[in-house]
Amino acid sequence: MRWVARTIKSIYNPLYHSSNYEGVVVKSVYIEELESGYNLENESFMLQDMTQRKTKDGRPYILGSLRDKTGQVACVYWDVPDYVEDWISSGLVVLVTGKVVTYKDALQITITDLNQSHNPDLNAFLPSSKRPREEMVAELRQFIAALAEPWQTLAAQILLEEPFLSQFANAPAARNMHHAYIGGLLEHSLSMAHLADYLAELYPHVDRNLLISGALLHDLGKVYEYNVSDSFSYSEDGRLTGHIIRAIIIVEKTADAISFPEDKRRQLIHLIASHHGTHEWGAPVLPKTLEAILLHQIDLLDSRVQGFFDHLDNEKTAAQWTTKKSFMFGTELRKPEGY
Known part of the structure; x- marks a missing residue:
């Protein structure tokens, strides 16, 4: 054998x-x-x-x-x-x-x-996204290029400059719940941008540029929240500042540097601050605009779906049902047909 x-x-x-x-x-x-x-x-x-x-x-x-x-x-x-x-x-x-x-x-x-x-x-030892990094970075550039100004300049200056781009492409989106692997943050952000693009067409009165920018930028602080070289442990910045506050600081500084319009800046900051949805889940403020409500639901949907697949991937069994309960869902999960 x-x-x-x-x-x-x-x-x-x-x-x-x-x-x-x-x-x-x-x-x-x-x-x-x-x-x-x-x-x-x-x-x-x-x-x-x-x-x-x-x-x-x-x-x-x-x-x-x-x-x-x-x-x-x-x-x-x-x-x-x-x-x-x-x-x-x-x-x-x-x-x-x-x-x-x-x-x-x-x-x-x-x-x-x-x-x-x-x-x-x-x-x-550290798991990686199944998607090639070069493919995801190219997709990120396409999303940013499709934004209207001044959103395009803001997103490009934050996300596409080195060394931040490489750090963003390598970072996990979480320690263990969902997208907890190298490249997970970029993969999660792109998935959310796709959902945001679709929902901006589906529902009336949605500011597409604001919603997609929020999807791409909402978790950028996680670049500094986790130590990729130490099994995704929390960094000092992650423990003392957190990814929401860090993202707001970065957006504010960049917005100042390019004279980004104040009203649009406030709307974007609200999306970042409220994307966790509830105070119990760590949101400083609750979602109060259409785009903020949509962003929270998009974040929840993508994290839950990927959390489902991540739990299945961690179970090395051919059985139809997982043997362990999912921490995210509180129950055993049934594998989809053909999985």
Whole structure:
């Protein structure tokens, strides 16, 4: 079987037997390839959502998940030794020894040992958009080119200048709920722009330029909210400022620099400030204009639909229904026909 060959390969590879190895560990197996019964020997994965607990008799254990660019899988580590507890934390790339098992109709890795991985190539562990970056950047340029002035100049100066464009194209849209992958922010913004363009034609009295600009700019602060190099953890700016306030600051500064009309600026700022929809969801103000109401609903729709697919992608099972409840929807999900 394939996993036997993989196990033999790892046993005789000296790179996989030194917790002090300082070079780049070459990843040899990905989560999408795992099967029940697969033995792992110092194989590299990124540790996610780790919680440390104790059994009833006081023995330490860890629950969490392991990820790479192809997906994620649940893991458990019983009787965690002190030397591991001293350094382990979510977001680290670790060398895993253990076995892949089936637990509640889903794959799970039972860990027997963990070592630190030094100098990992993060491209192997962080998921990326399925859409080519060049294709999405070209689509972004097309949307901006189709805007009337002064919206076109504002959007172009914010989004198309380097180094911001590269950062915008690489950023995730969230840490785990939806579009939580490299390129996710740009993909989400473009999806919203398509929906905005359609709804501006469907409903009367909609300011198309305002709505599409809001779709493209509403989440631009997320470029500074997450650390792409640290498993999408919150940055200092993300913790202390947040993406809504950061986006408003950037739009205000750029609007000042190009003498953007005050009324249009106020309308756009309102869209950015209200796009979460409710105070409970982090909106400083509630949506009060037609475009703001539409933008919130577009954001909600695209995030929920992609969140549905992201949950399915993270389940490595051929069953019709997911085995785990979706955190977003609070229930198991049924896969669509042909998925």
